[in-house]
Amino acid sequence: MSDLILKGGSVLTADGITVADVRVSDGLIAEIGAGLDGDDVVECDGAWVGPGLVDIHTHLREPGQEWKEDIETGSRAAAVGGYTAIVAMPNTEPAIDAGHLARFVKERGAEVGLVDVYPAGAVTKGRAGAELAHLDELWAVGVRVFSDDGDVVEDAGLLRRAMDYLAARGGVISQHAVDVGLSRGGSMHEGSVSSRLGMHAIPSAADDVILARDLRLVEMTGARYHVQHLSTASGVELIAAAKEKGLPVTAEVTPHHLAFDHHAVEGTDPVYKMMPPLRSTEDRDALRRGLADGVIDVVGTDHAPHAAHEKEVPWEHAPNGVLGLEWAAAVANTFVGLDQEAFYDRLSIAPARIGQIVGHGVALAEGQVANIAVFDPSVEWTPESTVSKSENGPYFGLSLRGRIVATLFGGSITARHGEAVR
Amino acid sequence: MNHFLSIEDLTREDLSGLLDDADEFVEVLHRPIPKVPALRGKTVATMFFEPSTRTKMSFEKAAKALSADTMSFSPGTSSLSKGESLKDTVLTVKAMGTDAMVVRHKATGAPWRIAEWIEQPVLNAGDGAHQHPTQALLDSLTIRQHFGTLDGLEIAIVGDIRHSRVARSDVQAFTLLGANVTMVAPRTLLPVHTEGFDAAVSEDLDDVLETFDVVYVLRVQTERGGGSVFPSLAEYTDRYGITKKRFARLKPEAIVMHPGPMNRGVEIEGAVADDPRALILDQVFNGVAVRMAVLFRLLGGENE
Numbered sequence: 001m002s003d004l005i006l007k008g009g010s011v012l013t014a015d016g017i018t019v020a021d022v023r024v025s026d027g028l029i030a031e032i033g034a035g036l037d038g039d040d041v042v043e044c045d046g047a048w049v050g051p052g053l054v055d056i057h058t059h060l061r062e063p064g065q066e067w068k069e070d071i072e073t074g075s076r077a078a079a080v081g082g083y084t085a086i087v088a089m090p091n092t093e094p095a096i097d098a099g100h101l102a103r104f105v106k107e108r109g110a111e112v113g114l115v116d117v118y119p120a121g122a123v124t125k126g127r128a129g130a131e132l133a134h135l136d137e138l139w140a141v142g143v144r145v146f147s148d149d150g151d152v153v154e155d156a157g158l159l160r161r162a163m164d165y166l167a168a169r170g171g172v173i174s175q176h177a178v179d180v181g182l183s184r185g186g187s188m189h190e191g192s193v194s195s196r197l198g199m200h201a202i203p204s205a206a207d208d209v210i211l212a213r214d215l216r217l218v219e220m221t222g223a224r225y226h227v228q229h230l231s232t233a234s235g236v237e238l239i240a241a242a243k244e245k246g247l248p249v250t251a252e253v254t255p256h257h258l259a260f261d262h263h264a265v266e267g268t269d270p271v272y273k274m275m276p277p278l279r280s281t282e283d284r285d286a287l288r289r290g291l292a293d294g295v296i297d298v299v300g301t302d303h304a305p306h307a308a309h310e311k312e313v314p315w316e317h318a319p320n321g322v323l324g325l326e327w328a329a330a331v332a333n334t335f336v337g338l339d340q341e342a343f344y345d346r347l348s349i350a351p352a353r354i355g356q357i358v359g360h361g362v363a364l365a366e367g368q369v370a371n372i373a374v375f376d377p378s379v380e381w382t383p384e385s386t387v388s389k390s391e392n393g394p395y396f397g398l399s400l401r402g403r404i405v406a407t408l409f410g411g412s413i414t415a416r417h418g419e420a421v422r
Numbered sequence: 423m424n425h426f427l428s429i430e431d432l433t434r435e436d437l438s439g440l441l442d443d444a445d446e447f448v449e450v451l452h453r454p455i456p457k458v459p460a461l462r463g464k465t466v467a468t469m470f471f472e473p474s475t476r477t478k479m480s481f482e483k484a485a486k487a488l489s490a491d492t493m494s495f496s497p498g499t500s501s502l503s504k505g506e507s508l509k510d511t512v513l514t515v516k517a518m519g520t521d522a523m524v525v526r527h528k529a530t531g532a533p534w535r536i537a538e539w540i541e542q543p544v545l546n547a548g549d550g551a552h553q554h555p556t557q558a559l560l561d562s563l564t565i566r567q568h569f570g571t572l573d574g575l576e577i578a579i580v581g582d583i584r585h586s587r588v589a590r591s592d593v594q595a596f597t598l599l600g601a602n603v604t605m606v607a608p609r610t611l612l613p614v615h616t617e618g619f620d621a622a623v624s625e626d627l628d629d630v631l632e633t634f635d636v637v638y639v640l641r642v643q644t645e646r647g648g649g650s651v652f653p654s655l656a657e658y659t660d661r662y663g664i665t666k667k668r669f670a671r672l673k674p675e676a677i678v679m680h681p682g683p684m685n686r687g688v689e690i691e692g693a694v695a696d697d698p699r700a701l702i703l704d705q706v707f708n709g710v711a712v713r714m715a716v717l718f719r720l721l722g723g724e725n726e
Contacts, residue, residue: 190614190615191614191615192615192617192618193618194614194615195613195614195615195616195618195619196590196613196618196619197530197531197550197551197552198530198550198551198552198584198585198586198587198590198613199530199550199551199552201614203614267531267534268530268531268534268535309507309509312507312509312535313507313508313509313529313535314508314527314529314530314531314532314535315529315530315531316528316529316530316550317508317529
């Protein structure tokens with residue numbers, strides 16, 4: 001394999017940030033230094049060079065809902081967005097609740113070969129919330145993240161058993177923390193906009209009561225706990241307090257909750273419909289601050305493809321979810337403005353740590369596998385298209401700052417200047 | 423005006439102008455032959471995805487009084503029950519040839535979605551608990567006919583405001599025309615956030631009853647299952663029902679209105695509904711006139 005040179009970027013290395021060239025050879029980071037040359041040069045002047053991004057929260061829809069997305073198209077969207085590893089949520093059809101199903105997702109991901117795909121396993125059989133899934137088999141094939149995402153694990157007793165089981169092994173519960181009763185029938189944030197629209201709505205407390213309950217269970221079991229798609233200012237406070245206590249908890253925010261608030265729903269365009277819903281301006285601002293100061297550990301895309309015909313319906317009839325993989329880095333940069341170290345921490349290093357993903361999310365060093373994302377934080381651009389199978393992206397026509405220049409997966413370029421290589 | 427979707431899209435002048443036109447159509451409707459040829463050759467499709475009798479009939483009568491042809495769609499007997507999407511249903515009716523679509527849908531914003539799919543004017547005949555702008559027009563017209571103006575009037579809207587598109591459109595129309603509105607309801611039937619409403623709020627009807635020129639009574643949606651939002655219908659009637667006793671306490675010139683259909687004995691006592699100061703049937707009559715005004719505004723231009 002010929003050498004590839006990442007020329008003149010600001011490189012996040014194990015020894016700190018330095019302006020340098022990176023030589024990639026035979027899939028590995030061969031050399032970090034000055035004046036390097038090779039057959040293929042990626043100009044990185046003014047750009048950041050760091051570990052490939054890691055998404056702790058992706059929906060690939062395969063198996064079972066391939067009309068929305070599949071492992072190949074989802075992997076491609078990830079590559080364009082700078083990702084080299086993604087955790088696929090198990091709410092497929094069937095749900096990933098047993099070893100052979102998780103192995104299928106992982107192997108199909110490897111066959112596509114654009115990113116490493118790590119399946120998350122369901123907490124309960126069929127995500128039905130009644131009995132534990134085959135946590136043993138899932139663990140044996142390498143699953144470390146467990147979630148009934150799409151639904152909350154509602155039964156606190158059952159969740160406690162899963163936590164007890166996983167605490168002993170070191171797995172993490174990734175909770176879709178939304179109370180069933182408080183959210184029933186609701187399809188947007190309960191606030192001034194929902195009252196004006198007359199829409200059934202979901203109060204912030206719907207998220208907070210589950211999070212508060214679960215934090216008590218973490219205290220009880222000692223299990224690792226990750227709260228998905230934090231959407232409320234009060235949730236940020238709960239996480240801050242739990243971390244203060246030293247509980248093993250982490251939190252995620254989605255790009256759309258950083259970019260928008262419930263005013264986006266005023267036109268009732270279903271592209272803005274997701275769970276949890278876009279909340280108040282104060283909530284949005286608290287999430288931005290939480291990500292900046294590290295109370296919120298990671299950006300998780302909650303990339304949720306839905307076909308055009310499924311979203312081209314009145315608001316209440318539309319499914320929840322928006323695309324995110326291709327724009328998450330730009331959105332975090334535009335609306336939060338992290339420095340290079342914090343950027344790679346929230347989008348790569350922390351999510352890899354939470355998901356126990358090896359070979360990703362580490363500062364660059366010679367001899368490592370070359371999983372790299374090059375990000376130019378200053379370029380202004382406007383998303384106009386997607387490589388996903390679906391088109392439910394909320395950022396089209398929106399001016400963003402910062403763009404992935406190149407993504408290297410195992411030393412090969414998978415995307416360059418917003419274009420998938422294959 | 424390309425579509426007629428929400429009172430929020432109107433200025434005070436727009437609204438007054440439509441009411442002025444409606445006054446003229448009231449005169450037309452009182453003629454021996456209550457019909458004008460204004461929209462001859464035009465077709466109006468009524469697309470009621472949620473059951474409705476009065477609004478649908480009222481629109482059809484309005485279209486016919488303007489000499490337009492009408493076609494109607496009802497979900498129970500349509501291909502919607504075979505799984506056809508809203509978009510395909512709308513495009514199918516458009517392809518048959520229609521000059522306007524009157525849309526009622528239980529989902530919020532459905533008429534806005536349809537307005538993205540077709541070029542023809544869309545008239546919102548009620549979406550979710552969001553907007554019902556022609557109802558607000560007919561209510562405004564009824565009040566204006568009676569008092570000459572809405573400016574400075576004290577209007578109470580009593581009942582299930584939280585789930586009412588009538589209330590949302592009425593608050594906006596009445597205040598746009600200069601009235602002061604008070605929303606009166608138990609907390610479970612008020613919007614959770616009332617700060618976006620240009621209206622006062624009261625949970626105690628008896629406390630404020632004597633101050634109003636107009637008491638607008640909303641239907642209690644008994645099909646919602648009274649138990650889930652308030653403990654019992656009897657308690658509701660006791661605290662918020664417009665009984666004969668409460669009616670007697672109103673200002674002598676005050677009027678009572680109701681958008682229908684009424685639950686006699688629940689939100690309004692039968693004797694009050696039948697009193698000459700209850701203008702409920704005037705509202706129904708005026709509904710035809712205001713819908714003529716809106717249809718004429720949207721479709722009449724080319725004939726002039």
